[in-house]
Structures are given as structure tokens and as C-alpha cells.
Amino acid sequence: MTAPTTTTAQQLLQLDGVTVRFGKPGARPALHAVDLAVAAREIVCVLGPSGSGKSTLLRVVAGLQQADAGQVLLEGRDQSAVPTHRRGVGLMFQDHQLFPQRDVAGNVAFGLRMLGTSRGDQERTVTELLDLVGLPGAQRRAVASLSGGEQQRVALARALAPRPRLLMLDEPLGQLDRGLRERLVVELGRVFRELGTTVLAVTHDQGEAFALADRVVVMQDGRIAQTGTPLEVWQRPATEFVARFLGFDNVVEATVQGEAALTPWGKVPVPGGTVDGPCRLLVRPAGVRLTSAREGLPCTVAARTFRGTHVALLLRPKSGPQIEAACALQNAPETGETVGIAFAAQDVVVLDTAAG
Numbered sequence: 001m002t003a004p005t006t007t008t009a010q011q012l013l014q015l016d017g018v019t020v021r022f023g024k025p026g027a028r029p030a031l032h033a034v035d036l037a038v039a040a041r042e043i044v045c046v047l048g049p050s051g052s053g054k055s056t057l058l059r060v061v062a063g064l065q066q067a068d069a070g071q072v073l074l075e076g077r078d079q080s081a082v083p084t085h086r087r088g089v090g091l092m093f094q095d096h097q098l099f100p101q102r103d104v105a106g107n108v109a110f111g112l113r114m115l116g117t118s119r120g121d122q123e124r125t126v127t128e129l130l131d132l133v134g135l136p137g138a139q140r141r142a143v144a145s146l147s148g149g150e151q152q153r154v155a156l157a158r159a160l161a162p163r164p165r166l167l168m169l170d171e172p173l174g175q176l177d178r179g180l181r182e183r184l185v186v187e188l189g190r191v192f193r194e195l196g197t198t199v200l201a202v203t204h205d206q207g208e209a210f211a212l213a214d215r216v217v218v219m220q221d222g223r224i225a226q227t228g229t230p231l232e233v234w235q236r237p238a239t240e241f242v243a244r245f246l247g248f249d250n251v252v253e254a255t256v257q258g259e260a261a262l263t264p265w266g267k268v269p270v271p272g273g274t275v276d277g278p279c280r281l282l283v284r285p286a287g288v289r290l291t292s293a294r295e296g297l298p299c300t301v302a303a304r305t306f307r308g309t310h311v312a313l314l315l316r317p318k319s320g321p322q323i324e325a326a327c328a329l330q331n332a333p334e335t336g337e338t339v340g341i342a343f344a345a346q347d348v349v350v351l352d353t354a355a356g
């Protein structure tokens with residue numbers, strides 16, 4: 001027997017050139033020729049500013065929105081003629097809309113009843129899922145008696161109960177306070193990994209995405225600006241848009257010459273192998289090192305903000321744009337002090353201007 005010449009591992013979800021337009025022809029599409037593949041058991045988080053197309057992406061995968069061009073494939077099968085309820089995908093939206101007249105068990109078992117699952121199996125699944133989401137024994141509680149976080153867990157259990165092959169979450173923790181979101185996002189990750197659930201989640205909160213995702217997708221104006229592991233995207237934002245979206249503002253015009261670039265801040269070292277010529281350069285705040293005022297580039301400390309793990313400094317050099325630096329609390333200078341700075345090549349990123 002001969003092996004097939006090309007072996008591409010089948011993706012659970014694949015979008016090929018998916019375009020969605022609202023309104024007038026010629027207007028910017030909400031999704032523009034989007035290609036995306038999600039492997040089984042992968043947790044992918046879609047990040048992006050408001051209006052970048054995140055919800056439209058989920059809706060087109062769920063079959064709640066028709067694509068004007070391109071294809072959505074689930075386990076290799078084109079879904080264009082498959083209605084939402086036959087796609088085997090689960091949805092959990094920000095306004096999770098539990099049924100107020102049903103108790104917790106009635107809510108969690110909803111999808112199973114629709115599938116005609118036996119009562120015994122329903123009860124077993126509800127018990128298992130309530131244990132998993134940290135609400136053991138809550139079957140008979142009234143939905144109205146639950147806190148926001150507890151309701152979110154019930155909504156999650158309800159979405160998981162029919163064992164969807166793909167679970168889609170739209171701002172799943174959007175309305176909860178930050179502390180609760182940080183705890184729940186860790187729990188969500190644990191539940192998904194324990195069950196082997198494939199997840200496509202949308203959030204505008206990068207902290208949430210980075211905590212949950214195996215891979216993040218950053219969207220800009222209906223296109224994918226970058227995709228990679230959280231670490232890859234954080235360390236190497238591909239474009240100025242992605243860098244600024246992640247909150248990095250140390251971006252300048254530069255001209256690379258060998259091992260350094262000429263910038264408004266003077267010479268900045270660049271990573272080995274950087275091509276000579278003009279570019280946009282990002283210096284991540286962690287790569288701005290404080291030196292004595294006599295060495296390095298002299299700057300005035302314009303502001304300092306305690307961030308829990310470090311102090312964020314806003315520095316004003318004599319020339320060039322202001323610079324953000326991150327430093328340890330014990331080394332943080334006071335506002336108004338003059339410091340010197342040097343740049344570390346490993347935190348310098350040459351941005352792709354063509355796509356940015």
C-alpha cells in the first residue's frame with residue numbers, strides 16, 4: 001500500500017476565505033477572507049477591538065450568519081447547508097439568559113432534554129457537570145438565588161451538557177467583576193482541558209485570552225492581524241496595530257544599520273539577523289533598563305504607577321516620544337527625578353509595516 005502523498009491533519013474547524021458583508025456593496029466587510037483552523041481539543045481565543053468582527057466570526061461558525069464568500073468546515077464537512085441546531089456546536093454568550101422559571105438542574109439539562117436523553121442519563125450528567133463547575137448539589141436551587149459568578153457556572157454547565165464538538169464563548173465573563181473573572185478563567189481552562197473540549201472564545205480582554213488560550217487570534221477590521229501562542233504574540237507582536245492593542249506604546253520610526261537602529265531616542269540595539277533599512281520599532285517596557293543619569297539616554301520621570309508586580313514608569317527624554325519602562329518596586333525612581341536609560345535587544349521588535 002502506498003501512503004497518501006499529502007497528509008494534512010484534519011482540523012475540527014476550518015474557515016477558508018470567509019467573507020461577511022453587511023449593508024452596502026463596497027462597504028468594508030465585517031469579515032474579510034478569513035482563514036482559520038482550530039484543531040480538536042484546542043482552546044483558541046479571538047481578541048480585538050470593538051467592531052473588528054469577533055462576534056460575526058462566531059455567528060458564521062454557528063450558522064447564525066451566512067457567509068457571502070468562503071466556507072466553514074466542521075470535521076472537514078462544508079456547513080453552508082447545515083442549520084445551527086445540526087452543527088453540533090455549543091454557544092455561551094455574555095448575557096447567558098438562564099431560564100428563570102427552571103431550577104439549576106432544569107437549566108443544565110435543557111439541551112439533553114432536546115436531544116431526548118433519558119432521565120437517568122440527564123441526572124447523571126447534571127451531577128457530573130455541577131461537580132466540575134464547582135456547584136455540587138445545586139440541582140434544586142432557584143436561578144434567581146445564584147450570584148453572577150454562580151449563574152455563569154450554570155450557563156457553562158448547560159453549554160457543556162450536550163457535549164458539543166465545538167464550544168463557542170462570546171465574552172463569557174464579560175459582566176463579572178475583575179477578581180471573579182480572574183478566578184473563573186482559570187477554572188474554565190481546567191474544565192475544558194479535563195473534558196477535552198475544543199473552544200473558540202471571543203473576548204476583548206487580553207488578560208482573559210492569555211490566561212485561557214492555547215492560541216490567540218488578534219482581529220483588525222475584519223481580518224486576522226496575528227495568530228500565535230499567547231507568549232509568541234506577547235513577545236513578538238507582528239504589527240504596530242497588535243503592539244498598541246496589547247498596550248505597548250514605545251513604537252518609533254527607525255533605520256536599521258547592522259546591529260543597531262537609528263531612532264529619535266538615539267541608537268537602539270536590534271536582534272541579530274534584522275535586515276538593514278527603514279522600519280517601525282517596538283521596545284517592550286521590560287527592555288528599557290534604568291542606568292545612572294550620566295550614562296544612557298537622559299530622561300525625566302513624568303509618572304510612576306504601581307502595577308502589583310512592577311512599577312510602570314513614563315519617561316520623557318530630551319528628544320523623541322515619551323517612553324514606558326517597567327521596573328522593580330525597589331529600584332523605581334520618584335516622579336521628577338532624572339534617570340538614564342539603555343535598551344535591551346531581546347525586547348526590541350521590528351514591526352511588519354506592510355500588514356500594520
Ligand SMILES: Nc1ncnc2c1ncn2[C@@H]1O[C@H](COP(=O)(O)OP(=O)(O)OP(=O)(O)O)[C@@H](O)[C@H]1O
Nearest residue numbers: 022023030048049050051052053054055056057204
Ligand atoms: N447585523 C448587523 N448589521 C449591520 N452591521 C453589522 C451587523 N452585525 C455586525 N455589524 C457590523 O460588522 C462589524 C463587526 O461587528 P462585530 O459585532 O462582529 O464586531 P466585534 O468585534 O464582535 O465587536 P464588539 O467587541 O463590539 O462586540 C461592525 O462594523 C458592526 O457594526
